[in-house]
Amino acid sequence: MINRFFIFTIFLSLTSFAQKSTVKTFPLKLDGELKNSSQKVVYLHHQEGDITFSDSLAVNKGSFKFQSKLTEPRMFWITFGRDAAQQPNLVFFIDESPVKVNLLSGDSIAYSKVVAGPTQADYMEYKLMINNFIALQQRMQNDFTEAAQKGDYNAQTAIRNEFENLNKQYLAGLKNFVKTHPKSAMSAHILASDLNNPNIPLTELEEALSYMDPSMKDNSNVKAAQKRIDDKKGTMVGYTATNFSQADVNGKMVQLTDFRGKYVLVDFWASWCRPCRMENPNVVAAFNKYKSKGFTVLGVSMDSNREAWLAAIQQDALAWTQLSDLKGWGNEVGKLYGVSGIPANYLIDKEGKIIAKDLRGAALEEKLAEVLK
DSSP states (O other), X not given: OOOOOHHHHXXXXXXXXXXXXXXXOEEEEEEEEOOSOOOOEEEEEEEEBTXXXXXXXXXXXXXXXXXXXXXXOEEEEEESXXXXXXXXOEEEEEOSSOEEEEOOOGXXXXXXXXXXOHHHHHHHHHHHHHHHHHHHHHHHHHHHHHHHHHTOHHHHHHHHHHHHHHHHHHHHHHHHHHHHOTTOHHHHHHHHTGGGOTTSOHHHHHHHHHTSOGGGTTOHHHHHHHXXXXXXHTTSTTSBOOOOEEEBTTSOEEEGGGGTTSEEEEEEEOTTOHHHHHHHHHHHHHHHHHGGGTXXXXXXXXXXXXXXXXXXXXXXXXXXXXEOOSOGGGOHHHHHTTOOSSSEEEEEOTTSBEEEEOOOTHHHHHHHHHHOO
């Protein structure tokens, strides 16, 4: 079966980020109409960071209004129910221009008319592009299903290849939109939503971000995209490792940057992880052999049981700094570094740059022999 296309998982990602109160604001003014409906209230939603804000707007004689202030153009959506995730909904963008909404009732809400500013016009252009991709994908899916039912393997292979090419066209379309709309808040939204999909290579996001006009550098979505790039690079070989802080066995907060000037192996493990415990003797041997040459280890445990964690440190003779927030797989450093399996490690040089990762067995000692001559 064909894997689902990127756009179904990221088209309506509602990611945006809060601004400081010192940022200049502009008035938000929305006037709406809902005729021939018994609806007494509609709900207006938007999101800042991980928080969704919802306002109930009373419908009085077929009209509703909303006024507030914004720091930058944002995506909003209207539902008839209180639940912000309710479908169908009406999605639109608000900037400094007044907004007029002629709301259709029931399941037709998504087809309501919105008259707004230039960001909404950009959104409608973007939406047309996305809808065209969705239509192409649906046609391919139908063709693939028909070919599968007929047992036509040649046709299935051809459709798979066509589908892969459509993904490439989709990414090219997104980047071209940003390139041709470098000052648009819609382009900034694409950076933080569509191109935030982990299945999309980071280089695609970097390229799109490079097209943004310098005047957009303070936009929250642009900042979020830049932060994602910086954070991701901070876990990649060849880049400075992302700094972190976590408590050691005595509750003292320790930072990665505390080890600048030494080669340090950031070692993700857990007391309950058998492969980790089997690998520990290799790490101990490397530590004992090279600790006098400027090498150390910084353990980060994915444990949730403090007693088991401390007992394993003792049993395996792990004579280096050990950190844990005792959140198990929810360990904050593990999440920061995208750790999905253990053991895992990062070898960091004296300047804080990652020079290797996931060194196990003899590979660790061979790398240390190379850099600590």
